[in-house]
Amino acid sequence: MKKSFIRLGVQWLFVLLLLANLSARRVYAQSASDANFLAAVGELRDATFADKENIIERLVQSGHANARPVLTAFLEDRLYVRNEDQKIFLVKSATEESSSSLELIDTLSLKGAGLAPIDQLTKIGTNNHLRRILKTMLARFELSSTDPSVRLNAVRDIEKDLDEGNVRLLRERSGVETDSRVKKELDTGLALAALGDSNVQARLSAISTLRYSLRQDALNKLEALLEKSPDGSFVERDERVRHAAAAAVEFISRWRTFYSGIETLFFGLSLGSVLVLIAIGLAITFGVMGVINMAHGELMMLGAYTTYVVQVAMPGHTAISILVAIPAAFLVAGFTGILIERTIIRFLYGRPLETLLATFGVSLILQQLVRSIFTALNRSVETPAWMSGSLQLNESLAITYNRLYIVIFTLLVFSALLIVLKHTRMGLKIRAVSQNRAMARAMGIRSEWVDAMAFGLGSGIAGVAGVALSQLTNVNPNLGQSYIIDSFLVVVFGGVGSLWGAMVGGMSMGVVNQLLEPYSGAVLAKIFVLIALILFIQTRPRGLFPPTGRSSENQ
Amino acid sequence: MKPADISINYTPFGYSDWQARVAAIKQFGSAGKKTAVVSTINGDANVPFYKELANQKISAEDIPVVAFSVGEEELSGLDAKPLVGHLAAWNYFESINTSENKAFIAKWHTFIKNPKRTTNDPMEAHYIGFNLWVKAVQKAGTTDVDKVIAALPGLETPDLTGGIAKVLPNHHITKPVYIGEVRADGQFDVVWKTNGTVPGQAWSTYLPADKDIVADWVTLKCGNYNKATKKCAGQNYK
DSSP, X not given: OHHHHHHHHHHHXXXXXXXXXXXXXXXXXXXXXXXXXXXXXXXXXXXXXXXXXXXHHHHHHHTOTTHHHHHHHHHTTOEEEETTTTEEEEESSSXXXXXXXXXXXXXXXXXXXXXXXXXXXXXXXXXXXXXXXXXXXXXXXXXXXXXXXXXXHHHHHHHTSOOHHHHHHHHHXXXXXXXXXXXXXXXXXXXXXXXXXXXXXXXXXXHHHHTTXXXXXXXXXXXXXXXXXXXXXXXXXXXXXXXXXXXXXXXXXXXXXXXXXXXXXXXXXXXXXXXXXXXXXXXXXXXXXXXXXXXXXXXXHHXXXXXXXXXXXXXXXXXXXXXXXXXXXXXXXXXXXHHHHHHXXXXXXXXXXXXXXXXXXXXXXXXXXXXHHHOSSOBXXXXXXXXXXXXXXXXXXXXXXXXXXXXXXXXXXXXXXXXXHHHSHHHHHHHHHHHOHHHHHHTTOOHHHHHHHHHHHHHHHXXXXXXHHHTXXXXXXXXXXXXXXXXXXXXXXXXXXXXXXXXXXXXXXXXXHHHHHHHHHHHHHHHHHHHHHHHHHXXXXXXXXXXXXXXXXXX | OOGGGOOOOOOOTTOOOOHHHHHHHHHHHTTSSOOOEEEOOOGGGHHHHHHHHHHTTOOTTTSOEEEXXXXXHHHTTSOOGGGTTOEEEESOOTTOOOHHHHHHHHHHHHHHTOTTOOOOHHXXXXXXXXXXXXXXXXXXXXXXXXXXHHHOTTOEEEOTTSOEEEBOTTSXXXXXXXXXXXXXXXXXXXXXXXXXXXXXXXXXXXSTTTTTEEEESSSSOEEEEETTTTEEOGGGOO
C-alpha cells in the first residue's frame, strides 16, 4: 500500500517535471521569437529605405502576432523612436497639430506606455516604394477581415502584385468568401492571373470572366494576348483563345468609350455649373438692374475668404464649417454689395460707363483690403471628408464628390433664386422695378430700397459661389479676376436678365469646352468657345433667351 | 523610352479645371507600366491639380508627381494631406537636419516673429549669395560692381545643408540636389540626394545646339563661347 503511494507520487512528480520542462521550453521559444522580432523592429531605427524593405520582409516571415499592428503603424506614420533610450513605440493616432504629446504603445505588449512630448520622438519614415510594399503585405492580413469593404480593398491591393503566393491566397479566400462584391473581385483577380495559365481551358474561362469587368488592367492583359512577337507569330498560340480575347477586347473598349463619353459630359456639366453659379448673381445685378458690376468677382472672393475664416474659427469641424460658411458668405457678400450700392452705384444709375469704372475701382480696393488683412499668399481651405474622393459607379466610371456636390448645389441655388424672384413679395417688387421703374414707383414701391435689396441678393449669391470655388481652386485675392470674364460671357450668351439663359448658357459653354478640350487642348478650346460666342452674338445680339415684351423695347 | 509612352500637355497659366486632364493621366497610368508625372505647373494652378489627383484617387504610390516649383512656402498655403508622397526636387529643404540649418531657421523665426513661417530653397540661395558677395567685397576691397564680379569665381561659403558652395568660372555655384517627398505637415522627407555637391552648368551637354558652347568668365571672359567656331557670340547670341 505504502509502496504504491510512493510509486504514484513519483509518477506524479515525473509528470509535473515534464510539464514544467515543456512550459519552460515554450516560454524560451516565445521569448526567442520576441527577441528576434524586437531586434528586427529595432533595426528600423537607422535603416536606409532599402534596408527597411528587407526588415519588413523579415517581420512578415517571422509570423509574429505583432507584425501586423507594427507594420500597420509603420504605414500610417505612427512608428516613433523615443530619443532618450532609442526605444521604438507605436503611437495612438497620427499627429494632430493641437496636441504636443503622443500616447505611446509598447511594440510587444501592445499596451499603453505613457505619454511622450512630440519633440522627444523621431518618426520612422516611409517612402512611396515602402508604402506600396506595406500595403500589399498588410492586404494579405486584411483578406480575412470581418468588414467586406476592407476585404475588397485588400483584394484590390493584392491584384497589383499577382505572384504565385498571392494567387494562392486569393484562391483560398475565394473558397470561403461570402460577400458577392468581394467574390466578384476575387474572381476577376484570379482570372487576371489565369490568363497566363498553360491550360487553354483555364485561359478561355478567364477571358469569359474578364469580359464583363470593363477594367483597364483587364483590357491591357487581353490586348497583350493579341500582340505579335517580333518573328511574326502570335504571342498566344491557341486560335480559340485569340478569338475570345479579340471579342472581349472589342466589348470592353466599346463600353469604356461609352462611359468615357458620359464622364466628359459630367466634366462639362460640372464646369458649367461653376459658370452658372458665378453668373446667376450677375444675371440679377447686370441683367435685372442693368448695372455692370466689375466687383462681382471680388464679392465671390469675399465669400471664399469667409469660408476660410469660418473654418479657422471652428477647428476640428471641417465637415460642418462648410455648411455654416454658406449663409455666412451670403450675408458677408450681400451686405458688402448693399454697401457698394448705397455708397456708389446709386449715384450712377443710367450711366453704364461710369458704373463700370467705379465698380472696377471698388474691385481693386476690395482686393487690396483682403491682401492687407490676409496677405497675398493662398489660404488653405480644407476639403471636408464627405466632399473628397469619388463615387465609383462602375469599373470605368467614377464621379468626384466635390464636383457632384457643386452640380447639386448649383441646382439648389438656382431653384431657390427662381422661387425668390417668382413667388415672394420681394421678387415681385424686383421684377416690377426692373420692368418699369416709373410705374412701380407710382404703385408705391420704394424703388431705391428694392434696388439695394436686389443688389444685395445678387452679391450674396456671388458670395455663395465663392464658398463653392474655395473647394475647387485657390483662395487668394485674385480669385475673382479669373472668373469675372467668364461670368459676363455666360450672362451675355444666355440673354441679359434671364436666369434660365444663364443656366442654359453656362451649362452649354461648360460642355462644349470639355468636348473640345481633348482634341484641341485647353487653350484652343477656350479660344474656339469665345469665337463661337462672338459669332452667335452677331446673329442674335440678345442672347439665347432675349427679354420680351414692352420693357425690352426701351433697352 | 518609346514616344508612345510619353504624353505632353500644356494648359493656360493659372488653370483650375483639371478634371479632364487628371482623368487622362489616370487612363495613361493604368496601361500597366510604371508611370510618373513630371509637373512644370507653376504657381496657383498646383492646388487644384493636386486636389483633383486626390479626388480621382490617384495616389503617390501608383503615379508620383515630381514638381519643380512646389516648396515649403507654397505648401503652407494649402491643405497638404492630398499631396503626401508626391515629390519635389530642390537644392535645400527646411527639414534637412544640420546645425547650420537649425540655427538659420531659429534666426528666421525670431526675425519674422512667427514660428510657423517656413524657410525654402530660394531663401537658402539668397543666404549663400549674400555671404559670397560679402566675401567678394572683402577680397576686392570695394563694392564696385565689376571688381566684385571679378573677385567672385573661386570663392567658397558653407551652405545650410552641410556642403560648400563654390563660385565656378561660369558664374554658377556648386549645390547638392535633393529629392523630397511631401509630408502631411507641408514639409519634405529627403528620399534621394546626390553625393556631395553638383557643379552648375550654364549650357546643356545634351542639346545639340548647346553642346559646343561654354561659359567661362575667368579665362575666356565670355558667357557663350563656341568651342567649334572659337567665337564669343556675346549679346548677339541667337
